[in-house]
Amino acid sequence: MSKSKRTRVYSPSPSSRHRSPSESSTCTQSCKRLRRTSISPPPQATSTKLAQADGLYKSPTKLRLEQASLRDSSTIEYQQIAWENLKKNINRLINKVNRSNIPLITKELFQYNIIRGRGLLAHRIIEEQIASPFYTSVYAALVAVINSKIPQIGELIVKRLISSFHQSYQQNDKTNCLKTTRFIIHLIHQNVLLDTLPIEILVYLLKNPSDDSVELAIEVIKECGQKISEFCPRMLDSFFSKLRNLLHESSLHERTRNMIEALFAIRMNQFKADRLIPSDLDLVDEQRSQRIGLIDPCDPESMLDIFQYDEQYDENENKYKQIRKTILGESTGDEDESSSSSSNSDDENQQSIIDATVANLGTFFRIMFLTLRLNKGAEKCARKLLQKNTRPGAEIGVCRIILDLCAKKRRYRPFFGFLAQRLCLLKTEYVGCFEKAFQNQYEIAHHLESVKLKNLSNFFGYMLATNSISWSVLRCIRLTEDNTTSSSRAFIKNLFLKLVKFLGLSKLINRFTDPTLTEYFQDLFPRDDPKNTQFSIKFFEAIGLDGLTNGLREFLRRNPTPTPPILSALSIKEKEDEDDHENQGHIEALRRELQMQQQNKQDKKDKKNSHRMVQLK
Template sequence: MKNQLNNINKSALLASLISVINSKLPEIGELLCSRLVLQFKKNYMENNYKIVKSSIIFISNLVKFEVLSEITILQILQLFLDNDKLNNTSLSLSIEVLKIVGAYLFKNSKKALILIIDRLRVILQENTKVSRDNKKEIDRLLRLNRSNFKHVHIIEEGLDLVEDEDKEIHDIALNEDIESSDHLNYYCEDDKYSENEEKYNSMIEEILEESEDEKEDEKQVVKKEDKVVITDMSKSELLEVQKLVYLTIMSSMSSDEAVHKLLKLCQTKQISNDDILIDMIIKCCSTEKTYSKFYSQIAIKLINKNKKWHKLFIQFFKSYYEKIENFDSQQLRNLGKFFGNLFASDSIDLTLAWNEIKLNEENTNPPKRIMLKFIFQEMIEELGINEVKERLINDDYLTPHITGIFPVVNVDYNDEDLGDDLRFSINYFTAIGLGVLTDEMREVLKDVEENYERGRSRSRSSSRSSYSRSIGSNESFSRSRSRSRSKSRGQSFSRSPSPRGRQSSNENNVTLSRTPCRELAKGSKRSRTPSRESSNIKRQTLRNVLSELK
């Protein structure tokens, strides 16, 4: 009791201890409750507010731990809320009691709690002398009652140590005679000391054995809990850091001030992860309605401060380039101009940033091409077209690292997709108004096409030579056949040629060109009734010409 008077905040902990002792030695629990009620009554009559408050807080916790009956606390509340004795002090004490035992009364004495809440509601409406603090507290209690004390725990976690069947509840009323048993404060000789001491020691051993078992169980639970990995799915810490970075940037009047504040936050460990800082700078820029150089200036100054920021910004550029399809058009524009400004200022090394970009139909999509367009446009706006061309096209150190965008060096002419990639890149830069950057690519494309044509001509010439060799043997055979047949035809010549004679004459016409065919055609137009022999000759001649063409 003396300890509780000096440390009111430990009332719940001491009440938990008393509940354990009361389960084994209920006489001690009853004695403590009796003395507490007597202490309250005495100091209430003397208007000693400090001890009254301490007493009712301890009594309320004992009621909550089911050491003392709730009848006692209900009588105290009735005493405080009586019309004749009602004042702001008694009202504040009633509110203090209900804060502690409100949820317990709602569960075990709901009707009594409803009467008390109704009484507070009437006091709030009719009594004009209620202080402002008490009004706020009463409103809070009314809200808790409407929610059925949903989010209020009766006993704090870890303090409920006694099973329900082991609890001993003592009924002590305010209006009854209570014995304080003051004689127990003094030493008296015990005739049965050894017998009682043995009983006491056996009881202590029983309690301590149970406590040791509980300790072992707790150790096992702790070991199990150590293996559990807790993941914060709400990401509350991340949100707090992001909020801190955002407010710091928005409250800065210049980029120098923003960089100074952000670096100070990093030094004081308020921002423990550099990735969060860079990510928030980029996100703040992307969410603006129009692009602002304020954010790119912050990034440039950070990069100039330390090399670690340079590596991180390169990583974030590649990351945002890969997931750029998740952003809308305005965010695409802001991100493109943000990184374009960093590239134009030489803050980021292009050999490390652009080495994985491939500007072709297969490896890009519309959002990526739009982002690259804004990057190039921002670079030209900052440097001018001639300077950009000098850096990207004429720089012998840079060009081998950006062949995915400008494939003009280390060209593999055996690559079948090279011509398509060159055409795509040329068409892309021409479409966004930067055709001047494609001059060298056009020359490379000509070389690629010429190399391809030479390869085709070689294959054609080889196929033609094999074809001509096969045809040469056929021509010699046909010539020998035509010569022998012409001799026989000269010896047996007649006006009405035989079928055999027509066949020999047609074979002689195998080597006719297209001109005799046209002449035959003209002749056919003049003679409307051609002879049977001439028509047969014409048809056979056309067949021969077609076969030769094939």
């Protein structure tokens, strides 16, 4: 039964059953011609083929071969192949990004003209964040690094996020709106956006409250409540007052009311659950914040996502090469791009140190910066800094850059202390450089900001605690009211608190009472004047380290009278001569006065005796 059915299905049509042999042969030949025609279509213009192949996959090898066959960059075929290659490279790198390789990914991204492909880059980052909201902090850190170098791309990403927020909110798409809001909040934490944007979002969400808008507002307050409470606490109070009123309204769902109550509990704990930027994602020191508000017109510029012919293609490519050299610190010249080993030379430039002369200081700083960025381990980084011989004097440049990077961080990072300690162990020249740097930084303490001052004092506190530098550097500190400022006293305070943290108070006291080191601490614990001694005692009492001043207290108890100041030998001799002369004159005057008093007494006595004699007679 089944066999007959199959025969019936695949049997020839009625019209072909009764064909003659010649007709059937003609039909067979025509079918073959049709098959050949369908397999090999008629040739078309190259531009038409490339235009049709815009959305089709081509392997990178095939794209390179096609681009190699085209020499003229002014043709649409060449530019379209370059566009496809740029798109694939951007997608490939964004797919590879994670918490540990952001510096590497950004460096490789800058190798391509991401200004031309900024639409592709922005679209891919936002698309990946929506697909993987768990990695929002990673994508925000990536955007922060890109925005610090090319703010034009950061501005486009921010505009698209704000536009997407409005679109999702108007369409009641709660899921995408929540993801977009979370991305915006993380960009605020990275200082890509201003701190006032969360207030604008909260005002917008609570203007016409609903279950979804209140839930979004709660998410914003959870993430940014700490920041809002610092610069605008009154606005935060008004938001909580609005939520308190909504809490008693029956229009809200019970789940939403429970979320509001949980938010009040978080506020009672002073937003301790507020997420700070993890240290491995805090990659930017000087950020360029985008001044874009929620109600500002935000054109997403969707046309940047598709290919557009550029009449000035070569000129724009050369401009981007100059921008890339500025960002990455590449050497000027064409040999970096003409040789096939350019990628290897770039890797070597990241790991090597060149002469730290004034002419090359900018390039030296950028290469050092990349070396410190790409090596998270202190030992590995120190080994790469020392793996090539440097000219004499380069060590002081390395020290300055390490201190500069350490000072610019938002908080002190132990990595820089570990790195400096390792450098001092591997090469003794660094010990003297860091000792000179300590004196220089203390002398300019009044020019430093509070954060930089604290970071540097913590850095040198670690160096002293580990004996990486000599304790003799402390003799540059004279702790008196006249010789210190508020900034220098803050430097000393943070330095000693760091020493106590590493050594403990008992070990620190033993260190300062060591007879071999006391000569370095004479000005730190002055005994030349009771006023200075009292000032030093009160200073250490104020920072909670009065145990260091036991020797000064004993000195004051034994010497209650003021101690004369220490003078030079010439001053002492002149002072002695002057004192002798003054004393001699004073003695002569006293002698004459005493003689006159005795003479007067004798005269009075003689007169009295004569008067008695007269009476007796």
